Amino acid sequence: MLPNPYSPGELPRVLAGREEQQNRIRGYLSRIGTYGEMGGPLLVFQGPRGVGKTSLLREAQRDAEGHGFITAWVSCRRSAPFLPDLVSRIGKAIETADILPRAEKGRWGLRLERIGVEIGVPSVVKVSASASADRYEGDPPRGARISALEDLLHETSRQVRGRGGAGLVVFVDELHAAARDDLAVLLNAMQNLAGKREDNPFAVIGAGLPSAPAALVKAATFGERSTFLTLPRLQPAAAETAVAEPADDLGVHWTSQALQAVVSEAQGFPYLLQVLAHATWEAARPSREGVVLDIDDVNAGLPVADDQLTTMYSARWAAASDLEKKIMAVMAGAGSTTVTRAEIAATLERPTQALGVPRERLIDKGIIEPVGHGELRFTMPGFDRYIRETLATGAPSDATDPALGRLGAGRRRRELPPASDGGHDTPQL
Ligand SMILES: Nc1ncnc2c1ncn2[C@@H]1O[C@H](COP(=O)(O)OP(=O)(O)O)[C@@H](O)[C@H]1O
Ligand SMILES: [Mg+2]
Structure with missing residues (x-):
């Protein structure tokens, strides 16, 4: 039995058709790598759920680490501030990278704790006596939070650079859900640090729903100076790669009819490609190299795929x-x-x-x-x-x-038409 190589809802094994965006990110980061200066304003990828934002950013994170960057990742949630998380993630990244000489580790740890307190890390986090002596009553004022975050980004990125690394990259996913106050603090800190770009070798890259730009502007008017890029669906050739390549890697192949059926049904939408390909694989259960997936397998998998999609659509x-x-x-x-x-x-x-x-x-x-x-x-x-x-x-x-009852049980069972003229419906975005 071969493992199912498709990943609905998880990171794809093959990130297809994102060369343009990956190059864009590399270009953005290369300024840090080459000149040691700040990457630029916040770079934000926007698009609907399932189009591949998180996948793109995770790949960018891996790529950045491969190029000597230290990275931190936070994902925003409606109910919670994200800056406390950011402080601890940056702290962990520095720790994991192990760039500090032993003698400096303790001092750095205290410094980070102090910054955490100024940013307003909740008291559940263990804070040493010296740092907690400075604890604010209630929330720290915004000005103090901004300068604390400035310190964090400035000092961390300088540390990384000073120890031979390229710089710091912060990834903020689900930006549309970010707490407004935290977003304002982040934008203000970045704005202030941009005045001394040569001294701040870091960048922040984000992703969110189409409401993310509005959320940024609401948080701070200059949020609109962020760079917004819409993440499009995949072009037909890339959609084919997304489906065919993970199977090819296991020595299993799709007939072109089966491939076309899935590609045309999904219309370049990455999540749909994964769901359909995953269901096809489950239906066929190829046990060895050389198996070929055909249109019957696609149709056999379709009810499972439809059930899964129905759950999401009905919600x-x-x-x-x-x-x-x-x-x-x-x-x-x-x-x-x-x-x-x-x-x-x-x-x-x-x-x-x-x-x-x-x-x-x-x-x-x-x-x-x-x-x-x-x-x-x-x-x-x-x-x-x-x-x-x-x-x-x-x-x-x-x-x-x-x-x-069983979701979609009452629905008409579908069959995909045999090979059409190859995803004619896929939008040319
Ligand atoms: N470029 C791609 N190639 C192949 N599969 C992809 C690609 N981008 C995303 N996917 C798949 O699509 C689904 C949604 O991706 P995700 O990154 O979670 O989207 P978003 O963050 O926009 O909601 C996942 O199952 C992922 O494996
Ligand atoms: Mg996502």
């Missing part, structure tokens, strides 16, 4: 407001991949502006996305079919509803 549908559902229903029923704002308004018999708020919310949540000239589409191909079926069958939309 999204259930979380939407009534007006959001109405908009999505119109889009799903339109019979075309993209729908204009005007069409939606006309069908709902409302002025376009009246739909602005729910429409933006759907965009912010990464459920729909604009594609040029007032047109919108679902970020995940397949969600439209789910909505059509849900509305047609009147099936409960709550994934946890026991009445639904």
